[in-house]
Amino acid sequence: MEKRPLMEELKNRTGCEVLEAGSCPEGQAARVKIPLEKFLESASLLKNRGSFLLTMAAVDRRPIDGCFAIYPVFAVPADGLIIEIKTLLNPDCPTYPSLTPVVPSAHWLEREISDMFGITPQGHPDPRRLVLHPDWPPNVHPLRKDFDAGTTVLRVPGEMEFCPVEGEGIYRIPVGPVHAGIIEPGHFRFSAFGEDVINLQAQLFYTHRGIEKAAESKHFNHVALMAERVCGACSASHAVSYAQAVESLAGVEITATARYIRVILLEMERLYNHVGDIGNMCAGIGFSYAISRGAILKEKLMRMNMRLAGHRYLRGMVIPGGVRTGLKELPVIMSELAELESDLKRVTEVMLSSQALLDRMQTTGVLPLQAALDLGAVGPAARASGVDRDLRRDLPYAAYGELEFNVPVQEQGDVFCRLMQRIDECRESFGILRQAFERLPRGELAVSIPDLPPYRTSVGYTESARGANVHWIMSGPANTIYRYMVRSASHCNWPVVPLCVPGNIVPDFPLINKSFELCYACLDR
Amino acid sequence: MLKILKGLAKTRIVTEGPSNWGETRGRGLPLIDWSACPKRCSICQDSCPTGAITGKTVNPRLCIYCHTCRQVCPGNAIGETDIPLIKESSRPGEIGSALRERIKKVCRRSLHIRYVDAGACNGCDFEINSLTNPVYDLQQYGVDFVASPRHADMLLVTGVVTRNLEIALQKTYEACPGPTLVVAVGACACGGGLFRDSYASGGGVDRHVKVDVYVPGCPPTPAQIIMGILTAVDRL
Numbered sequence: 001m002e003k004r005p006l007m008e009e010l011k012n013r014t015g016c017e018v019l020e021a022g023s024c025p026e027g028q029a030a031r032v033k034i035p036l037e038k039f040l041e042s043a044s045l046l047k048n049r050g051s052f053l054l055t056m057a058a059v060d061r062r063p064i065d066g067c068f069a070i071y072p073v074f075a076v077p078a079d080g081l082i083i084e085i086k087t088l089l090n091p092d093c094p095t096y097p098s099l100t101p102v103v104p105s106a107h108w109l110e111r112e113i114s115d116m117f118g119i120t121p122q123g124h125p126d127p128r129r130l131v132l133h134p135d136w137p138p139n140v141h142p143l144r145k146d147f148d149a150g151t152t153v154l155r156v157p158g159e160m161e162f163c164p165v166e167g168e169g170i171y172r173i174p175v176g177p178v179h180a181g182i183i184e185p186g187h188f189r190f191s192a193f194g195e196d197v198i199n200l201q202a203q204l205f206y207t208h209r210g211i212e213k214a215a216e217s218k219h220f221n222h223v224a225l226m227a228e229r230v231c232g233a234c235s236a237s238h239a240v241s242y243a244q245a246v247e248s249l250a251g252v253e254i255t256a257t258a259r260y261i262r263v264i265l266l267e268m269e270r271l272y273n274h275v276g277d278i279g280n281m282c283a284g285i286g287f288s289y290a291i292s293r294g295a296i297l298k299e300k301l302m303r304m305n306m307r308l309a310g311h312r313y314l315r316g317m318v319i320p321g322g323v324r325t326g327l328k329e330l331p332v333i334m335s336e337l338a339e340l341e342s343d344l345k346r347v348t349e350v351m352l353s354s355q356a357l358l359d360r361m362q363t364t365g366v367l368p369l370q371a372a373l374d375l376g377a378v379g380p381a382a383r384a385s386g387v388d389r390d391l392r393r394d395l396p397y398a399a400y401g402e403l404e405f406n407v408p409v410q411e412q413g414d415v416f417c418r419l420m421q422r423i424d425e426c427r428e429s430f431g432i433l434r435q436a437f438e439r440l441p442r443g444e445l446a447v448s449i450p451d452l453p454p455y456r457t458s459v460g461y462t463e464s465a466r467g468a469n470v471h472w473i474m475s476g477p478a479n480t481i482y483r484y485m486v487r488s489a490s491h492c493n494w495p496v497v498p499l500c501v502p503g504n505i506v507p508d509f510p511l512i513n514k515s516f517e518l519c520y521a522c523l524d525r
Numbered sequence: 526m527l528k529i530l531k532g533l534a535k536t537r538i539v540t541e542g543p544s545n546w547g548e549t550r551g552r553g554l555p556l557i558d559w560s561a562c563p564k565r566c567s568i569c570q571d572s573c574p575t576g577a578i579t580g581k582t583v584n585p586r587l588c589i590y591c592h593t594c595r596q597v598c599p600g601n602a603i604g605e606t607d608i609p610l611i612k613e614s615s616r617p618g619e620i621g622s623a624l625r626e627r628i629k630k631v632c633r634r635s636l637h638i639r640y641v642d643a644g645a646c647n648g649c650d651f652e653i654n655s656l657t658n659p660v661y662d663l664q665q666y667g668v669d670f671v672a673s674p675r676h677a678d679m680l681l682v683t684g685v686v687t688r689n690l691e692i693a694l695q696k697t698y699e700a701c702p703g704p705t706l707v708v709a710v711g712a713c714a715c716g717g718g719l720f721r722d723s724y725a726s727g728g729g730v731d732r733h734v735k736v737d738v739y740v741p742g743c744p745p746t747p748a749q750i751i752m753g754i755l756t757a758v759d760r761l
Contacts, residue, residue, distance in 0.1 A: 177693050206687065208689055229648075289529050311551055316552065354529075
């Protein structure tokens, strides 16, 4: 009953048309159509009510009704509500008032929409290109429907646009896209005075594979395979997000068995990521003992994944409608996990007693709380700065609503807090896994998905090891996907990384970068 | 410090070699049993998301091991290979010593690898990272990863080669002293995987540089990647 006032206020103030209001498997969802002139007003109303932006998709609806449209999706955790706004835009010169001045976390989303659709957000503070590299010709917008997915795009001469940093003794240090270590590609431009970083800018989207375009007009089961391959280290999380979007669009409720198995998969994924990261963050300070121990524990977890689900990255398990197979060797894995928990505890105790580690990590790469809130940081990085937000608790999905767990939060927002956050979250994950293993009910693994109603939208989300992975889909005719939009945790967190680096020294950048442990593939798609 | 020493002393040797790899087998390459295969049926071929099945044979370079074909087959005629290895003849026990011997002889005791991500999903990268963990410990064979292509004998390439990384891959290849071995790791690098035909991707490594060895898998396990490296050294 709580949700009424917000919806009523929205209706009164903006004259919106409620397209759909009802429940989806993950909670309450409402879809409203808002005229362009009321777009900003409704967004600020929602923002004042404590909502945050989950994702924002644009769609080329010209083949359907001759318009472009934008769909920002807000989550209102206080009301347990997800509100999707739909605003139609003029097809000849698509433009709308930019959301960024009101909701700063939309800034990369809007730049992406501008690149991929040629839709101009008017009043955007930074209208530079984001996704498309300088060698893309102008007026090529890959996600428009008149752009064929297989087109070969010509290269044109172009220069990367970096904000100039000038002054005596300022050096520019270009790094990447191919890095020295075994990490993904991205180009970083440091402006440094001596060892102190004055400014850091990044050119990302090197691994842009065009996944969203490739998914269009494919069967929804085919797209599920693509969702798993958006990112290796969040395969399960992406697959569950996508599956939930399809299920809520089809109005299907999955079985309890499937929900619990999904929880186990998601938590195993969180564990191997967090344990790996706890070790790997020590690679930023050259603490070999912790690096090796972390790597051993991670390898053990990966092998448990293999035995549980037949895949080290848990691929091929989650399908729209449930899960494909049951889990194997559960009792053995359960006892091995208990052993691993105490191993991890021993390793972290040793790590935290090292003065060298504290010296390097404390007060390094601070992300202030306000910046994290404004820019919409998610996941452990945001919680390490004091943002008390976790989709597993705030808008429960799968079986999380029935499980008991805490959401740990730190305060300082430095590298050390991000390390502690992961250690704390591992403890909670072990607890969740214990409960899920005990309660895992027997029963049907999957339900069949009926034909999808065409041109409907839906959103699915999970809290992955890095934060919220939000998948937004719009169905097309004959069970195909008309538009697929992935906003990964890395998409939310990449914009905040360059904020944390100035004021630190260049050798601290790898450490800060590792403490966020962002994925390039998730962002670039 | 004491705690670290105690921890070190307590940890037994975890390093494995090919004779005692503790890897459990994962999904194998689909194998069509022609005798059980229903006639005039092409359901597996039509349902394969990457077009890896043509004429009832599976192309390991295109397969992403999703096993969709096994689920749709009306005759239950599709099994899987034991472990999706490219080199069937080599027995695991011999691999370690063979690799060490070859590297000693051919590469003057050490093989240096430069790794290039040309648009992968991160899965293959994580597995390549696992090669250097204490369990697989690639360094035990005299193989190591180097920071610069100038020092590299071999390029380990993952990913579909996106439009934005084509030039980076080309430049890295050209910066390597010849002869450069190229090993394509993962389904994307081998044949383009799911995103082969996209506007932003270049359809696999061999469309851009000459590939010596393909390591199929999505992603291949660390043991498979080590096998791939051995196979490539064999070709020198």
